[in-house]
Amino acid sequence: MLKYLVILLDDTATSYCCYRSEKQERRLISLEDLRAGILFAMKQNLMLQVVYPACEIPAGHREAIETIDHCKVAPAGNGCEKRADVVAFDRWSDAEAFAAAMEGKKSGKIVALRLAKAEFFACYSGLVRMLRCVERLNVVITDVETFGEQDFTAYSEALAALGMEVKKLYAQGAKPQLNILTDRLALEAMNSCNAGYESVTLAPNGKFYVCPAFYLEDEGDAVGDLSTGLDVKNRQLYGLQHAPLCRACDAYQCKRCIWLNRKTTGEVNTPSREQCIVAHLERNASAKLLRDLQSTGEYTSVKEIGELSCLDPFLNYELGITD
Numbered sequence: 001m002l003k004y005l006v007i008l009l010d011d012t013a014t015s016y017c018c019y020r021s022e023k024q025e026r027r028l029i030s031l032e033d034l035r036a037g038i039l040f041a042m043k044q045n046l047m048l049q050v051v052y053p054a055c056e057i058p059a060g061h062r063e064a065i066e067t068i069d070h071c072k073v074a075p076a077g078n079g080c081e082k083r084a085d086v087v088a089f090d091r092w093s094d095a096e097a098f099a100a101a102m103e104g105k106k107s108g109k110i111v112a113l114r115l116a117k118a119e120f121f122a123c124y125s126g127l128v129r130m131l132r133c134v135e136r137l138n139v140v141i142t143d144v145e146t147f148g149e150q151d152f153t154a155y156s157e158a159l160a161a162l163g164m165e166v167k168k169l170y171a172q173g174a175k176p177q178l179n180i181l182t183d184r185l186a187l188e189a190m191n192s193c194n195a196g197y198e199s200v201t202l203a204p205n206g207k208f209y210v211c212p213a214f215y216l217e218d219e220g221d222a223v224g225d226l227s228t229g230l231d232v233k234n235r236q237l238y239g240l241q242h243a244p245l246c247r248a249c250d251a252y253q254c255k256r257c258i259w260l261n262r263k264t265t266g267e268v269n270t271p272s273r274e275q276c277i278v279a280h281l282e283r284n285a286s287a288k289l290l291r292d293l294q295s296t297g298e299y300t301s302v303k304e305i306g307e308l309s310c311l312d313p314f315l316n317y318e319l320g321i322t323d
């Protein structure tokens with residue numbers, strides 16, 4: 001069932017996920033299309049996420065957006081973060097400066113921190129500072145598909161180190177939320193992004209797309225428009241039930257990125273090995289964190305996350321092993 005509508009206000013709207021937003025030329029959604037998109041969300045009872053560019057948008061657009069409950073996603077900088085619910089950072093140096101400015105205070109923000117793996121490996125020890133000042137930190141590694149064996153080892157070590165820091169924060173009475181470690185603690189079922197199945201995107205050209213990445217990659221990839229309605233071909237293929245690897249998996253925090261699936265395997269419902277192993281490393285690090293927290297009296301009602309003998313769901317699937 002469709003639950004979310006994402007509205008990209010402009011071609012230069014920020015990315016808050018693993019795709020790159022590289023368009024330089026502005027193209028603002030028309031006020032007419034924006035209003036029609038809002039009406040579509042109201043009629044379908046969809047939750048709305050509005051994705052902003054760095055530049056100012058006209059007063060008419062701002063007024064239209066305020067007629068409906070929504071979540072604002074905006075890039076860091078230019079004062080945009082003040083009005084955003086979700087602030088997207090593209091560079092660690094900017095995020096670090098934000099954390100330094102917030103030192104000792106709570107920003108109440110959800111932060112999406114997009115980093116290439118090299119930057120993540122170089123800066124992850126600084127994430128604890130971010131965790132202290134934000135409501136929630138979503139780390140998005142933007143080149144997961146390039147991970148090799150050394151990267152898997154480095155990621156596992158990074159997660160172990162972050163797990164220790166999260167445990168210390170709990171001991172100090174904080175309840176940090178770090179997607180790659182703490183999401184799995186509270187989940188009892190898959191919580192993937194479900195683009196194309198539970199969410200669609202309205203682009204600045206007035207057409208629907210599976211997600212912003214599909215629009216930015218190829219405008220010809222539309223799945224309907226505001227006048228003819230939504231038309232996702234073979235929509236069932238985007239759902240968990242038609243993803244044989246994922247429906248047997250318990251790395252519930254995995255984003256199961258549909259765009260990355262298509263990019264790496266040519267199938268929207270088949271993930272790459274790299275995406276799976278990264279998610280399984282997170283799952284295992286969460287399992288260890290859960291045991292540590294349970295020994296201090298936290299999460300005592302949460303079911304143990306069992307040990308996995310193999311991190312590669314492709315192998316498990318071939319061998320008929322389910323988690």
Ligand code: SF4
Binds near residue numbers: 246249
């Ligand atoms: S780890 Fe792999 S199999 Fe499991 S949900 Fe993620 S993409 Fe699917």
